Amino acid sequence: MTLDKFLALGQTAMELGLVNALTVLSLFLSYSMLNVCDLSTDGCFTLGAAVGALVAIAGYPWLSLPAAMLAGMISGFVTATLQTRMGVQSLLAGIVVNTGLYSVNMALTGNKANLNMNKIPTIFTMVKNLLKDTPLAGQSALLVMLVTVALVVLFMCWFLKTKLGLAIRATGSNADMVRSSSINPTFTTTVGLCVSNAFTGLSGCLMAQQAKSFDINMGSGMVTVALASLLIGGVFFAKHRPIPLRAAGVVLGAILFRLVYGLALRLNMPAFMLKLVSSVIVVIAISGPYLRRQVPLMIRRWQAAREGRNADA
């Protein structure tokens, strides 16, 4: 592989990794902080993409970002309401919303599985025009993503230190204690999922505009890919580290995941393997520590069995 090719690979990994990083940051809030595994992520990602694409096609590329975030927020509100006020188990609430969102997304696009944005202005083309004739022109897409991700990371660091953010973190860490501080965990869970899904929606919106196309299945498997990136990010900075470091680690995890994936494609791994790879990463990251704890036990069993055999002999 030549240096040029390697740099191009790195750039793609950066751009795609940063788009994914927004979804990963969203899971950082819901999964790591609030301790809710939000399985509506796939549908919400596609929802953000659909809404963003429609608004951009209607001629308002800038407006597409807040619109996609609002759509994500509404989706998060529904998921939260199901699990906090209507007795639906947390995992099921996510699955149900995810399924429902497929129809919602189809309805939004007018029963079209694809939308094409080749000839219309997007956030990325707008910024490219703004930067025309400056040295940054060639890197405008990367720049858009860097700025967006940086803003979201800054927001997250600020938000998680406010009283509301503390209450959301405490809800994931010890809900009893939240109640005894006179804060309603129903409220904190709802706010947490709304904010988190806003970023998932934003992520989908930027993904579609960067690819200049929307596809009804573009979010499928996103939750596992994002979870894999989140868990890779957790390797850099563990649970007890300061939040800004952990948030940065999560972004790093998303980029690294894309980089490794890009390299694997180079080495002739078929593209359809992405999802299996992310599944395996999630399983290793979650069950690894569990299995490690089992090893001493297994060794002792094995030793006991061997001694038993020796005694018999």
Add this chain to the structure above:
Amino acid sequence: MLELKNICKTFHAGTPDEKRALIDVTLTVEDGDFISIIGANGAGKSTLFNAICGSFMLDAGMIRLDGQNVTMIPEHQRARQIGRLFQDPMRGSAPDMSIEENLALAAGKGGWLSRVSAADRKAFRERLSLLGMGLEDRMRQPVGLLSGGQRQALTLLMATYQVPKVLLLDEHTAALDPGTAEKVLELTRSIVEDNHITCLMITHNMQSALDLGNRTLMMDRGKIIYDVTGEERGRLTIGDLTDKFRQLSGRALDNDRMLLGIDNKE
């Protein structure tokens, strides 16, 4: 003033597991009272606290706190006025958050988007130093790193940070080793005295039930069977208490731990 009027709670009503945990309990707690509560396992002591906190709806009866009828008010809304500690030191604080962040939630000051200020930090530091455990120098460390005794002391501080109308202590030293238990009990006494907090304390330790506070209740099978204050209480010994129990409940106290007044894990 805390008033319980004829409160009743039956679990699993109408099933073979039916359990009448509180039977027509009436109790008036005066401001500044420090009441110790004793009774065998399953007597309904914790259920009494759950009723006061609103963990479930009563089957019958009424609860009035400081003049306000709170019977129908949900748990998290009552919590501002009630401080509570459990036997398990892990229950009162969030392990993944720092001491400072836990205290910020307990202090409950400022709007939703406010952050911990330098003034808050100074106040936290002062209050923490009163515990005499050096926690004031570890304010940024996660609470999960603290020992059980330190965590229980922190929970005590959190529960009383905004002075509650009533403080409920449910065997809050029973899971600590004897030395630490002593220390936490001493902290409890001084915090309650300094802030004139009305307090109810469940304990397995008959000696501390008699040493601490101004009134003692004995519970058995969902009822308060003995309620003693003043001079009569001043004269009581552990032996008198066990006699009383046998006489009033028709059974011997089945709990060795209680008889001996040892307050630690076996």
